[in-house]
């Protein structure tokens with residue numbers, strides 16, 4: 001049983017289902033952010049004084065972020081175009097670049113947020129900061145959503161890719177453990193840390209060999225649990241980062257199935273990337289509105 | 298052959314199904330349970346209104362101390378009654394259940410455009426409804442700031458309000474997925490020959506409803522996020538400066554505006570009113586056309602009126618806010634748009650009434666409910682006109698008159714239409730027939746007691762009795778003359794509750810009964826009846842996907858042998 005027009009266009013509308021679906025979704029998103037922008041105008045016109053964004057917020061960092069997002073929109077288009085040309089390698093390259101730029105955006109945003117908190121500037125400080133955190137926060141959630149979806153299509157791999165990803169996660173794990181090291185040297189956590197590292201090294205080695213592939217994910221799980229035991233007497237940003245990455249690694253190796261659409265139906269896969277691209281441009285566009293409204297006006 | 302025959306386990310077939318028919322039934326059962334629950338809340342509240350401060354029978358034990366309903370809890374139950382009835386009851390039943398089950402069947406589609414999204418939409422709704430239910434168990438009880446959640450009250454209310462907001466965000470996401478699906482299905486999956494002007498009115502109403510949900514809900518989501526920020530992160534979006542609560546000035550940054558919430562809220566909530574009524578129009582039209590054995594009068598004017606109604610519903614929202622001190626010119630704008638929007642409703646009602654003219658009407662249960670809908674909706678609509686005029690609204694605002702007005706539209710109105718739909722399509726969904734005798738009793742008693750509940754509200758409201766009163770107005774001198782009506786309304790409400798036993802018993806008996814297996818017991822013309830079995834075959838609906846040649850209501854066409862011409866009949 002196949003639903004019509006999932007891949008081919010319906011002649012009288014000139015669209016396939018998914019494309020129409022994403023346009024409708026974006027229409028509702030316009031209303032969502034439209035509602036927030038009107039709230040912003042309403043709040044701002046309702047009071048006598050309103051701070052100038054540039055005095056409080058970091059314009060250079062935001063400009064950098066704008067560059068990141070615009071470039072990522074371009075690479076997103078390139079990845080779709082590569083698929084159209086049947087060049088899967090190029091697709092992986094450009095989609096990977098998009099992911100990277102999106103992550104860089106988040107990193108910069110993280111530094112922006114923490115700098116505000118360090119200066120005791122919170123959403124509750126005034127309504128300007130309130131709306132700033134709410135709107136950019138919601139936008140960040142959209143970016144994260146996009147990252148997950150792009151990653152899902154990007155990550156379809158053969159064995160080598162799987163090894164690559166496991167290695168990346170293992171490496172990140174190690175970094176997280178080492179950043180915790182000096183705080184963690186209190187006997188108990190040290191043992192945990194050591195066990196984690198041993199497990200990880202085994203995971204790294206085993207992932208090199210096809211026949212051990214299955215076990216790698218259990219080793220990652222094991223590492224996580226041993227590390228997670230530290231939660232009873234250990235707290236800190238680095239440690240939470242460790243837990244977070246661990247959860248991601250586990251989700252990655254257990255939940256996400258490899259997407260096989262490209263093998264079975266390349267046109268369908270290309271359509272999906274087109275849809276993801278439309279969404280990604282929208283996320284980009286929202287930022288292009290947010291940037292002047294919040295930072296400059 | 299379009300039907301999937303491979304074996305599925307119970308779980309994939311009935312629980313995590315992606316078949317639109319199963320999902321429709323899941324929606325239907327869940328929403329009926331919530332409707333009953335919301336009604337029970339009201340029956341409890343009506344006891345306190347009729348006999349203030351006496352212990353409530355049966356459920357008094359659950360309420361605590363002596364079984365008397367405390368005033369805070371009255372507020373909780375009222376707010377949850379409104380929320381549950383609208384967001385967990387009527388909309389999921391009218392749009393989620395009927396829309397899911399019958400839109401694909403009526404347009405000749407084998408399923409919805411995005412079956413997995415469809416399942417996700419149901420489970421989001423389910424989760425949202427569970428979250429709403431959890432609200433009753435948090436400290437301070439469920440949300441108690443009314444279904445409208447007006448700040449600043451809602452900003453400083455007990456934890457229940459936070460739970461309410463989280464629940465709403467889930468429900469909004471669910472209805473977003475649902476509406477995208479209906480829109481894409483109708484636009485993309487109409488079968489060959491099913492042009493726009495051949496769509497059954499039911500499909501049109503679902504289509505417009507989906508548009509309203511898609512575009513009106515997100516601003517409420519935005520408002521919900523802002524209110525969550527106010528409550529959890531200490532922002533002051535809806536908090537004015539220098540607010541004094543219980544004698545103390547709040548330490549918020551201030552500078553916000555409670556009116557902002559009202560704008561965002563009513564931008565959703567007025568279109569929401571049409572979300573509650575449009576599917577009802579659709580069902581009633583199908584039932585009336587079928588049982589008068591006549592084409593619907595003015596099919597095109599019906600369609601255009603409904604589309605116009607949809608558009609206009611986005612520019613009338615501030616008629617709920619005449620008392621907020623808006624300027625007279627803004628007031629005049631919203632009064633005008635409100636008067637204009639009543640025109641299409643009148644056209645629709647007239648078209649349906651004219652359709653009755655000269656028909657040889659079959660008075661079966663679905664038809665009785667459909668006929669009951671017409672005058673009830675008429676009363677609801679007419680009593681709304683004074684509320685649309687600022688001068689009259691100043692007197693009537695926040696009185697029982699308003700409660701009477703909108704309940705005539707949603708309770709004896711929409712709920713009757715939904716019953717009509719259940720009785721009409723029951724044979725299709727189950728292959729069995731309902732009991733006519735029980736159905737008619739259900740209708741007559743419901744009709745009498747519905748009016749017994751809501752008619753006196755107009756009288757109380759005109760006398761100036763306010764809504765949301767815990768003691769039903771006992772302490773007000775101006776209410777003294779109409780106070781006796783409280784008991785009349787309450788007794789009617791309980792009897793209305795009892796009358797629903799006819800429905801429940803009917804459902805149980807009919808479900809246990811024999812299959813008749815008739816595909817088209819009502820001799821209807823639309824594809825759901827003429828081209829599928831009862832119930833429609835597994836995942837895939839049609840043995841052979843039909844092609845459409847005729848309009849949706851070709852009844853008693855001169856020169857034709859039978860008195861109905863199926864849409865899929867050639868020539």
Ligand code: HEM
Nearest residue numbers: 339375376379382383387443444445707708764765766790
């Ligand atoms: C058929 C049985 C029903 C009865 C007896 C009933 C009765 C009432 C009464 C007496 C009130 C006013 C409570 C007060 O102001 O203190 C009320 C409020 C309300 N009802 Fe109903 N109702 C029924 C069905 C419905 C339905 C089907 C809907 C919606 C689709 C609905 C939506 C509401 C709303 C939104 C409110 C306002 C809640 C608030 O004040 O925040 N009701 N109902």
Ligand SMILES: [Cu+2]
Nearest residue numbers: 567614616617
């Ligand atoms: Cu309204």
